[in-house]
Amino acid sequence: MTTKNISRRPCTFEMADAGDDTLSELSKTPSVFTLNVTENVTESRLKAVKDSIAEEVNILEKIQEPHEDDVTEMIQAYDLLTWLEFKVGCEDKAEEFNKKALALAGEENRAAFSLGNRAHLMWSQGDVDQTMVCLSRLAPLRQGGAQEQCTAAIQGGQAYCLLRLGGLSNLLNSLTLYEKALSTKPQSCLWVLQAGRVYKRLAHPNFLKKGEKIDKELKAKREQNARICFQNVSQQSSNPRLKAMAFSDLANMGSISRLPRRDIQHLCDEALKHDCQSPYVLLHCGKSLVWIDISKAKGLLEEASNLRPSSHVSFELGRCFFSMSKKYPCRAEYYQNEAEKSYRESVRLAPNNMPARYSLAVLLWDIGRIEEARKECMRIIATVKAQDQCYAQTLMKAYEKAAICQLELCQDKEFVANLTPPISVSSLKEGAENMLLIALEMGYNLLSQREIEIYLRPSLVSLAHISFDKKDTSSALQMISTVFHYAKQPRYSLQALDKLLDHVSDAPKDIIYVLKSYHDLRSYEKAYALLQMYTTRLGPSVISHDLHQQLALSAAYARLRFDSRHAAQIFKSLFYLCKQTRDSLRAGQTHGKPSPSSGALPQPKPSDTSASDQxxxxxxxxxxxxxxxxxxxxxxxxxxxxxxxxxxxxxxxxxxxxxxxxxxxxxxxxxxxxxxxxxxxxxxxxxxxxxxxxxxxxxxxxxxxxxxxxxxxxxxxxxxxxxxxxxxxxxxxxxFIAPVVASLKAVEQRCQDNDEALGVTSDMSEDRVSAIVGDVLSFFCCLTSIDWQPPSDMTH
Known part of the structure; x- marks a missing residue:
């Protein structure tokens, strides 16, 4: 057997000396060797795919009476193994698998792809005669009435190869090829099942980015197409193995989309009824039943592991044990140990199984082995490239967990005592802060807003606490605004801001930062209350006239929307702010325009009442x-x-x-x-x-x-x-005053009759409410000659 380094095995037609005509014909011959593999497939990925397919082939070869679809799948597997062995330098094994594929295919149309592979394999070895023999055998298969069937068989073989290699571009190309093949041969349940798996994988969030967000419509469409494919196979296929796999895939999708338990149980029962010895079926049924019948799920996963040990099965078994440790606290230690063994076995079988490595880190964190958990997360960060879409979410979670581990270790006196320069507590905290920001940035690009708050809540909370630990107010507020940028919902930032209040100095710069931060977080009432407090305590010169107006009008906006009964208090105070300048001019106290800092928001004093009557x-x-x-x-x-x-x-x-x-x-x-x-x-x-x-x-x-x-x-x-x-x-x-009067009446009527604020009802839409509030505020700004920037959440 010849074994060579993969880096020295380029597949080029120039490796043999032959005529240009032969080379031209060979370049047009479909095979795995000329397949447009667009993703950067690493050596470790090739090895993982090769080992997985080899295990599947061992199971297929043991079928006593193989169905036509079983034979076709074996041919597909042999064809891909031919290329995989060639890529890792095992040419003897590559030729062996190619011969097996040709022996199964015979002289039928489905032999075309295998013949193309052999032609390229012989050419790469310099055997021109055998290359020409393969091309001559291909010629009649690609002519006459058999041409369409031959093309469909080639497309099916190519699609299978791209499916197994994975990656977004490969999967999309695979789907296109399956659609073309099925347009010629729609009765192929194997291709329908495989197309369903492509749709299912493409529905993963990693493959659904639309700009910087997930395309939810595309996700739903792909999931629906996958279900249709699996349902068609489960209803139409005469092959019990395919039916079982289709039912298990439906059960797995159902568990993810939260189907009723009885429906998932029924799908698993149907799958196991048709084939209870398939590791694929046992694995997917076990995964589906973890939240329904955890004991049965554990048994199925252990059986799958015994039939075909694999990284995936060990990973799912570890997840099952981890769940059992939560469900049965009295035996938590035993199940945690079993989960750790399973996760480590999964990582041993496939060192690049990043979800398994991350789950191991979570388990270690859960049982208090913080430093080990951090090391596992750092291994993920060091291994996975940021642009690797397959592990994007795992990388995001690893950044978050590593950061939280570092923050936790900074509280461990023994760990801190053993730190050596240049590593220090401050450098670890700074590194944790950077990792949390990276995790949030990745989540911002991968997840929906709701998912960010669900899956990255620890990051948001941790950053909010980090902001509280900042030594100066401006740095703390900058971190708080960063949290708000990612969370959008202001509760995390507001919690940190509330904690920060007791530590804010009376320096005008810090006060203005705080007021603007509450305003930017849409806590308009809190900003207005603080405005009054600071004005009373420190005098009107602390806050500018323009900021007074902005905060007061935003608070009035909030009250119009949520508590209209008391909006008049703010309007009246703000009106008297403008009137105060006029009164002082009448008394001869000042001349010219009011200074920007002269604008406190005075509440009308009791003595003001008689004056205002006149x-x-x-x-x-x-x-x-x-x-x-x-x-x-x-x-x-x-x-x-x-x-x-x-x-x-x-x-x-x-x-x-x-x-x-x-x-x-x-x-x-x-x-x-x-x-x-x-x-x-x-x-x-x-x-x-x-x-x-x-x-x-x-x-x-x-x-x-x-x-x-x-x-x-x-x-x-x-x-x-x-x-x-x-x-x-x-x-x-x-x-124009007619619509303004109508809007004013709407607010007045709601306050007087219903004693409540404006709100969306069956006869008042969100747009109408915004229009009413906008009319009222615009008219008031005209009365007082105020230029006001409406809040970002005001659509009118």
Missing amino acids: ALDVLILHDEPRDPSALGLIFRELQQAIISVFGLNVSRNLKGCYEPGQKQKLLFKEITKAEVVLVLLGPDPMRPYFEGVLDFLPGFMEKSEDNPVPPRILIACTNDSVEVQSPVSVFPKTP
């Missing part, structure tokens, strides 16, 4: 004809809504203002008393007396001794059909 928050002017009008109705609804929703004083004064000789004097008195003048305009023509009122308004924009701070004058049109003409066209406009 001063007006909002004065509404509108044309009021003798007959009831739509404009008058809108005015009354707007007036009541501003009082109820915003908590402001609202008045109008038209009567008596328009008598001869009194118009200008009374109008001046009322307008200068108001903070905001709202001019309500409708589509109907205005009466002359109201046009005269509008003529006076531009004069109030000029400062004077009696009018040191002119009121804010706004034009409120009922809808887009209203045309604003000179002289009031110079004033800013509010949003």
Whole structure:
């Protein structure tokens, strides 16, 4: 037997000296040697596949009366073993398996793929004569009426090879070949079963990335296609071995998708009824029954291990023992020892079985052998490449578990005492932090948001605790924001932030960091409460005017959505923040624009009440004809809504203002008393007396001794059909007032009648609720001349 290193066994046609015609014909001959294997198949992977297929062949060869599908599968296995032995340098074994394939295939169409393999094998050995013999035998099989059947047989053989080699590209190409082969020979239950296995493997999260997320629709589609394939085989195949495997695959998929227990039990019973000696069937039924009948599952897995010891079976047996250690605490130590033996046997049989190695690490962690668990995780990290999709989730979990082990070891005094430079507790913690971030980044790309919180919860909790251990507030808050980036749900970050509060200094920088962090985590009420606390304790100069407004409006937004009864308190406080500047200017205390730091949110004092009865928050002017009008109705609804929703004083004064000789004097008195003048305009023509009122308004924009701070004058049109003409066209406009009034009424009605906040109901959609809140806040911002950035969770 000739054995050569795999690195020195390139399969190239130039290894023999022959004519170009022969070389050209050979390059067009389908075989495993010319198969487009797109994945980087490692030597260890080749060996694992070779050993697995060899064990399956041993079982197939023992069948007394093989079915046609059994013979076809043996030919497929021999063909792939031919190439695998050749790749590892065992040419004698490769030729032996090729002869077995040809002997089983005979001169039928299914011999075409095996003949192609032999032609390439002979060519690589320099035997041109045998190469030509193989090509001449292939010619009649690929011509005439048998051409389609021959092509289908070749496609089936190629698809099997790609399926067994694995990898995303190989599996996708395998699926394409199976679909082509089945279009010619749909009655092949073997190919249908194998296509189902391709669909099943492609439904794994590692193969379902859409951009940076899992494509759930594609996952469901592939799982459904796999079930259809297995169901067809279980119903149509006359081969009990295939039927048993199809039932066991259905049971395995059912256990993953949480089918009712009786359905899984029934599928396992059907599988075992048709073939109770198949290691494949015993393995999959054992896996499926672990959460239903753990004792029976253990027996099936042990039987499978006795029939055909394999890394996979030992791994599943270890998982079964580990589950039994949880179910039967009185015998936990015994089952833990058995689980460890099984996991170590699995790793011994296949050192690259990373899920088995990770499960061993979890077991060691569970029984308190933290340092050993960390070492196993570090072996996974050192072995698996980040781009290896087959083990992406295992690598992600290994990073997380290794980090948690390191953090735990940092609390072990004996372990810490034995550390030698340059390794220290701080370096271990820093390394753990980096590994947790890597795990979360991988999870962010692999898992859904819900799965991140389920499977990576230890990482989120650990990072939240790490943030609490940070020495400076800004570093802690940066880590908290990182946790929020991955978790999206803010509870982990908020827990850490709450712990951090007692350690925050009174430095303005730290306070602003904390306030912004609570705001970014959508804890608007907490941010607003802290704003009031810090303002009361440290004075209004600590926090900027703009941040005051942002926090207050976000809190108002939250109350509109969740507790509308108390939103008016925030609106009124914020309105008086703006009014405070006007009052101070009237008293001659300041001149010009208010400083950015002068904006505390003062709650109205008891003494403010009498003053506010005399001063007006909002004065509404509108044309009021003798007959009831739509404009008058809108005015009354707007007036009541501003009082109820915003908590402001609202008045109008038209009567008596328009008598001869009194118009200008009374109008001046009322307008200068108001903070905001709202001019309500409708589509109907205005009466002359109201046009005269509008003529006076531009004069109030000029400062004077009696009018040191002119009121804010706004034009409120009922809808887009209203045309604003000179002289009031110079004033800013509010949003169209009719929809605003409708939204204000919705909030007012909900508060008064139901005593609850706005919420999604059968007659009010999420979009409608967002639109109402948006209208209310936009109108208030117009009244107060505030530029506000809506929260990210506000869709309107």
